[in-house]
Amino acid sequence: MVGRRPTENGGRFVTIRVWVYSLGVPDPSEPGSPRGRNRQAFRRYLLVLLVPLAGILLALAVGVPPQRLRPALAFQAVALAAALYFFAALKLQRRTGRRQQRLESLTGIRFRTPIWMMVIECAIAIEIGGALAAVVATFGLVGVANGLFLTFALLALCMPWFKIGTQPRWIVLEPNGIQMAVSRATFLVPWSTVRRIEPIGPDHFRGLNLILEDSGSVLESVRPDDSKARERIRTLIQSSPGIGAALLLMPWAAGLEGRALERGIREGMSGKAPGMN
Amino acid sequence: MAGRVRWETRCLLANLGLLGVVASACHFEFGGHRVRTAAIFLILGTAWSLYGELLFHFRKARARRQREGYVPRNVRLRVPLWMDAGSLIALMAGAAPVAALAGGLGSGQAGLGVLLAVGALTATIGYFVALHSFRSLAFEVGGLRLYLVGSTLLIPWKSIASVDVEGGAGWKRVRFTLFETRSALASVDPNTPRARRWAAVALHEDDRPPASILLDEWAAGIDAPVLAKAIEAEIVGEGADKSN
Numbered sequence: 001m002v003g004r005r006p007t008e009n010g011g012r013f014v015t016i017r018v019w020v021y022s023l024g025v026p027d028p029s030e031p032g033s034p035r036g037r038n039r040q041a042f043r044r045y046l047l048v049l050l051v052p053l054a055g056i057l058l059a060l061a062v063g064v065p066p067q068r069l070r071p072a073l074a075f076q077a078v079a080l081a082a083a084l085y086f087f088a089a090l091k092l093q094r095r096t097g098r099r100q101q102r103l104e105s106l107t108g109i110r111f112r113t114p115i116w117m118m119v120i121e122c123a124i125a126i127e128i129g130g131a132l133a134a135v136v137a138t139f140g141l142v143g144v145a146n147g148l149f150l151t152f153a154l155l156a157l158c159m160p161w162f163k164i165g166t167q168p169r170w171i172v173l174e175p176n177g178i179q180m181a182v183s184r185a186t187f188l189v190p191w192s193t194v195r196r197i198e199p200i201g202p203d204h205f206r207g208l209n210l211i212l213e214d215s216g217s218v219l220e221s222v223r224p225d226d227s228k229a230r231e232r233i234r235t236l237i238q239s240s241p242g243i244g245a246a247l248l249l250m251p252w253a254a255g256l257e258g259r260a261l262e263r264g265i266r267e268g269m270s271g272k273a274p275g276m277n
Numbered sequence: 278m279a280g281r282v283r284w285e286t287r288c289l290l291a292n293l294g295l296l297g298v299v300a301s302a303c304h305f306e307f308g309g310h311r312v313r314t315a316a317i318f319l320i321l322g323t324a325w326s327l328y329g330e331l332l333f334h335f336r337k338a339r340a341r342r343q344r345e346g347y348v349p350r351n352v353r354l355r356v357p358l359w360m361d362a363g364s365l366i367a368l369m370a371g372a373a374p375v376a377a378l379a380g381g382l383g384s385g386q387a388g389l390g391v392l393l394a395v396g397a398l399t400a401t402i403g404y405f406v407a408l409h410s411f412r413s414l415a416f417e418v419g420g421l422r423l424y425l426v427g428s429t430l431l432i433p434w435k436s437i438a439s440v441d442v443e444g445g446a447g448w449k450r451v452r453f454t455l456f457e458t459r460s461a462l463a464s465v466d467p468n469t470p471r472a473r474r475w476a477a478v479a480l481h482e483d484d485r486p487p488a489s490i491l492l493d494e495w496a497a498g499i500d501a502p503v504l505a506k507a508i509e510a511e512i513v514g515e516g517a518d519k520s521n
Binding site: 062132133134141142143144145146147148150151152155165 | 372375376379384385386387388389390391392393394395397398
């Protein structure tokens with residue numbers, strides 16, 4: 001993310017944590033109920049969408065010819081479309097989360113992020129970029145608005161790529177551990193290796209930090225069994241003297257709701273998962 | 278980090294290399310106005326990259342100096358602005374070649390838009406980081422005073438269980454775990470529900486027990502190992518002796 005060095009593990013954790021909070025609970029003084037959160041999200045989106053619209057209307061009132069405001073309207077329409085997508089996808093995501101929480105057992109199911117879920121983050125970037133570009137275009141600086149929007153669009157396109165090397169493509173909770181695929185490599189985190197789970201962020205947007213006893217057994221299970229794949233997984237597992245080895249799973253990793261994944265891992269660790277003998 | 282070219286150096290090389298290409302194009306009178314627009318962005322990019330390079334060396338020198346000195350007591354220590362500006366400038370340096378490309382293709386305004394977008398994004402992320410992290414602190418007799426945006430709290434020395442330096446050669450941060458957070462949260466000033474909740478988030482209270490505090494690289498303008506050592510000295514009671 002911007003302002004930090006995303007390639008280095010230490011910075012990555014802090015940035016992801018801040019990102020989790022900024023998306024999940026922008027203001028901790030707000031009520032924690034779903035209704036309060038919805039109201040907060042609604043206010044935020046109204047602001048993002050209404051400010052450019054107010055600007056366009058003001059420009060029309062001042063007497064700016066409507067043709068000159070056409071680019072601003074186009075950017076605003078893009079922002080609105082992205083916002084609508086975000087809201088619809090968020091509702092769908094919540095429904096998916098509820099369904100996953102109701103599942104009796106998560107064992108043996110291959111979870112992977114659906115494309116519509118990947119696009120949610122892109123929609124945020126497009127919406128903000130579109131709204132900012134609309135404001136700038138209202139002042140007649142269409143070129144600047146184009147550059148601004150293109151940067152956000154590029155960022156939106158890159159967002160799924162950022163995750164490819166750092167987050168699992170799919171996750172399967174197996175009787176002997178968690179099988180994951182990151183990039184082209186697959187590996188198994190045995191239950192006996194997981195020391196504890198640290199939840200990160202609020203309930204509705206929960207990431208997990210898996211604290212491991214050691215990374216040796218995980219690295220041994222990497223397939224394909226080559227140095228490149230092992231090195232990739234090694235960089236994924238943060239090692240520090242204070243914590244030991246840790247594997248960070250961001251909210252909705254592999255399309256799995258954080259609380260459901262946490263429950264599945266805890267059941268696996270205790271050997272109580274239904275379907276496990 | 279060994280063997281890897283730093284981001285600042287990469288940016289400097291990219292900006293300088295492209296500036297060389299643009300200067301050659303200008304020399305052969307190729308491209309005219311567009312090339313000049315691209316050159317402006319690249320000159321800016323080169324200047325920002327140079328700032329990043331200098332910052333890296335100044336930080337190294339500062340860390341060396343701090344290792345030999347001691348951390349002052351009862352003084353609010355902050356990140357200097359010249360150091361704080363580093364992340365913004367580093368990203369602007371990286372965006373400058375993209376802006377130059379837009380300028381070279383005929384839209385200087387689009388290039389400006391690229392730089393504005395990168396600047397706005399960096400500033401926004403920086404704002405969120407500042408909201409959730411302790412960026413300035415003071416060593417006091419009773420404990421470590423930490424400052425958030427609009428509030429402050431005191432961590433008694435006896436509440437700190439351990440101090441660790443995390444990260445690799447290029448990125449270090451200090452993590453200290455706490456025995457308890459009650460006394461720290463009780464010391465929040467102003468003692469409003471909002472300030473208490475922000476403090477609880479910054480103390481990682483909701484994540485897991487025991488609560489821990491993360492101080493980013495160069496928090497309060499002090500090198501992470503020096504800061505960790507100074508806190509450790511205070512915990513074992515050596516810090517006060519040194520300052521007297």
